[in-house]
Each structure stands twice: as structure tokens, then as C-alpha cells.
Amino acid sequence: MTTPVTLRDVTLRDGLQLTGKPLSTDRKVAVVRELLSLGIPSVEIGSLANPALVPPMANTLEVIERLDPDELARSWVWVATPRHVEKAARAGAVNFQYCLSASDRHNQANIGRSTEDSLAAMPVAIEHARSAGGRIQLCVATAFTCPFDGLVPEETVLRIANDPRTEGAEDIVLCDTLGQAVPAQVTSLVSAVATRSPARRIVYHGHDTWGIGVANSLAAVAAGASELDGALGGLGGCPFAPGASGNAATEDLLFALRPDWLTPDTFGAVVELADGLLAELDEPNRSRAGQAAHSSTTAFEWAVAAPDAQACR
Known part of the structure; x- marks a missing residue:
């Protein structure tokens, strides 16, 4: 792999969408700060989705308001309309992930409008982001x-990636929303978008969903992706995509990536953070590395203490 790659943690947005327990603003802010302090390059901190439909996102604006400018510079907010960008920017956000679906039927279910309508509104969203001194991504769900x-x-x-109405988006996010892709498909699409x-x-x-999230992510990097999204403990899913x-x-x-900043101690702290958060949410740990890290072996430096020997944060 010759492309430098970074990681964005999306626990506080995608990771929480299907959880039954909300997290307080204080807890979310604490998680953001711990992830950033551990060395995670960037985090997705919430969504402007309708809180009546996605209750765990209800306090996103409060989270934005509590973060300082340095933290906000490394934080992303999910948006789907120009109005979302305006509201998030007023709260202090500077990084916006403008999402629409490649599939029109999913866009209708997820956002309440056609994919064409979402594309038509994107130039205004881009202008709002620029006016706030921020950056905006084109996020393509159900890719x-x-x-x-x-x-x-x-x-x-x-066609979406080449649509002139998306000009001004600095990045493109390709989403395997259902986790049904295989590495060959990921390689093909990422390569096509890159070229x-x-x-x-x-x-x-x-x-x-089908157990090859890491394999697909590594295939994406090999094909030209330079950032990957992940969530603590494998949390996540779309409430408007059955099967996700x-x-x-x-x-x-x-x-798998072993970035330069990651040490066994730092990895252990990430595992510990995930353990505490999953316990709070009554969610299972779906991370194979997180589970394996609790091995009783003493000969492998990446192993950490058993969960019952750790304090939950």
C-alpha cells in the first residue's frame, strides 16, 4: 500500500444510530476529546438528521457548541440539506459531510427526497460551508x-461523482451502507472514481455485515482511498436501510493499519474506551481485535488486561 491512509472514527454518528440508549452531551464531548487525545486523526460527532426519527442525534448541536476550535477542526458533522449546514455552522462546525444516496429509493427513505433533489441543493450547501470558512464532502451512500x-x-x-453540482466538495466518501460489497467490487469502484x-x-x-469490513477497507486503500471510517466496537447501522x-x-x-502514532499502550486505551462505551449502551463488542486484545497471552505486546480488570470510563 503506497497511499498514506488516515482513520476517522464515526462512533458518535453512524455508531449510535441504532442504539437504544442515548448518550448525554457531556459523555459525547468526553468521547470526542479522548479519541482525539489518543491520536485518532478525525471524528464524526453527530448528525443533523431529524431527532424524532434518529433520537441519538438529538443533541448534536449542543456537542458542537461545547467543542473548541482546535477540536472542531478535526470533527465532522453529517448533513443532508443546505439548512443543515447553516444550523451546524452557526453552532461552530466547519467540516460538513453532505450525504445523498446513489439509490433514489434509499435517498427517499433516508432523507425524504430524490437523489436529484439532493444534488440540486448541493451548490447552496457548498456555498454555506464556504461562507463559514469550512470544508464539505460529497458522501455517496448505497454506493x-x-x-x-x-x-x-x-x-x-x-455520474454523481462527475456531476458539476458537486464541484467544491473536497472529498468523496464511498459508502458500503449495507456491508454487502466484496473486495473486488470495492477495488473496482474506488479505482474508477480515482481515475x-x-x-x-x-x-x-x-x-x-458479512464479516469482511476490514478486507474491503484495505482493498479501498490499495485502490486509492486515503481515509477509512470505523466505529468503536463495530457499532453502527442505518435505521433506513434494512439489513445494515x-x-x-x-x-x-x-x-491492521498500525499507523505511526499507534503504540500497544494507545491501542489498549482505545480498546478500554470501547469497552466502557459498549457497556453503557448495552451493546455487544463486534470488534475481533477488541476481543482478541483481552487474550491471556503475555507474549504478544498488543494484548491488554481482561475487561473485568479495567475501569469503565
């Missing part, structure tokens, strides 16, 4: 499969 229509043709994604659309940083957002489950786990991606 591989749709829960209602099945396989999404590559050309559909490329047949405007030069942008490519972010790969993968789910682990958790994201590729942050712990698994870190263990």
Missing part, C-alpha cells in the same frame, strides 16, 4: 447495493 433495489451500477456512482472523476481525496466507509449492521471496527482497522 454498492441498495436495500430496496439491489446492486447499484458503478456508472450511477460515477474517472475530478481529483478528490477518497474516503471509504464500510460496514461489516455495524461499521468496520475502529480497533480492527487500527490493528
Whole structure:
């Protein structure tokens, strides 16, 4: 792999969408600060989705308001309309992930409008982001499969990536929303976007529904992606995409990538943070690396103490 790659943790947005227990603003802010202090390059801190439909996102604006400028510079907010960008910017956000679906039926279910309508509104969203001195990403959900229509043709994604109304987006996020893609598909789409659309940083957002979230993520990097999304403990899923489950786990991606800043002690602290958060949420740990880290072996430096010997944060 010759492309430098970074990791964005999406626990506080995608990771919380399907959880039954909300997290307080104080707890979310504490998680953001701990992730950043451990060396995670960037985090997704919430969504402007309708809180009546996605209750765990209800306090996103309060989280934004509590973070300082240095923290906000490394924090991303999910938005789907120009109005979302305006509201988040007023609270202090500077990084916006503008999301639409390659599949029109999923866009209707997820955002309440057609994909064409989302594209038509994007230039205004871009202008609002620029006016706030911020950055905006083009996020393409259901880039591989749709829960209602099945396989999404590559050309559909490329048409979105090449649509002139998306000019001004600094990055493109390709989402395997359902976790149904295989490495060959990921390689093909990432390569096509890298060579047949405007030069942008490519972010790969993968789910682990079929157990190959890490394999797909590594395939994306080999094909030209330079950032990966992951969530602590493999949390995640889309409430408007039947069959979707958790994201590729942050712990698994870190263990596979071994970025320069990651040490066994830092990895242990990430595992401990995940353990405490999952316990609070009554969610299982889907991270294979997070589970393996609690091995009783003493000969492997990446192993950490057993969960019952750790204090939950």
C-alpha cells in the first residue's frame, strides 16, 4: 500500500444510530476529546438528521457548541440539506459531510427526497460551508447495493461523482451502507472514481455485515482511498436501510493499519474506551481485535488486561 491512509472514527454518528440508549452531551464531548487525545486523526460527532426519527442525534448541536476550535477542526458533522449546514455552522462546525444516496429509493427513505433533489441543493450547501470558512464532502451512500433495489451500477456512482453540482466538495466518501460489497467490487469502484472523476481525496466507509469490513477497507486503500471510517466496537447501522449492521471496527482497522502514532499502550486505551462505551449502551463488542486484545497471552505486546480488570470510563 503506497497511499498514506488516515482513520476517522464515526462512533458518535453512524455508531449510535441504532442504539437504544442515548448518550448525554457531556459523555459525547468526553468521547470526542479522548479519541482525539489518543491520536485518532478525525471524528464524526453527530448528525443533523431529524431527532424524532434518529433520537441519538438529538443533541448534536449542543456537542458542537461545547467543542473548541482546535477540536472542531478535526470533527465532522453529517448533513443532508443546505439548512443543515447553516444550523451546524452557526453552532461552530466547519467540516460538513453532505450525504445523498446513489439509490433514489434509499435517498427517499433516508432523507425524504430524490437523489436529484439532493444534488440540486448541493451548490447552496457548498456555498454555506464556504461562507463559514469550512470544508464539505460529497458522501455517496448505497454506493454498492441498495436495500430496496439491489446492486447499484458503478456508472450511477460515477455520474454523481462527475456531476458539476458537486464541484467544491473536497472529498468523496464511498459508502458500503449495507456491508454487502466484496473486495473486488470495492477495488473496482474506488479505482474508477480515482481515475474517472475530478481529483478528490477518497474516503471509504464500510460496514461489516458479512464479516469482511476490514478486507474491503484495505482493498479501498490499495485502490486509492486515503481515509477509512470505523466505529468503536463495530457499532453502527442505518435505521433506513434494512439489513445494515455495524461499521468496520475502529480497533480492527487500527490493528491492521498500525499507523505511526499507534503504540500497544494507545491501542489498549482505545480498546478500554470501547469497552466502557459498549457497556453503557448495552451493546455487544463486534470488534475481533477488541476481543482478541483481552487474550491471556503475555507474549504478544498488543494484548491488554481482561475487561473485568479495567475501569469503565
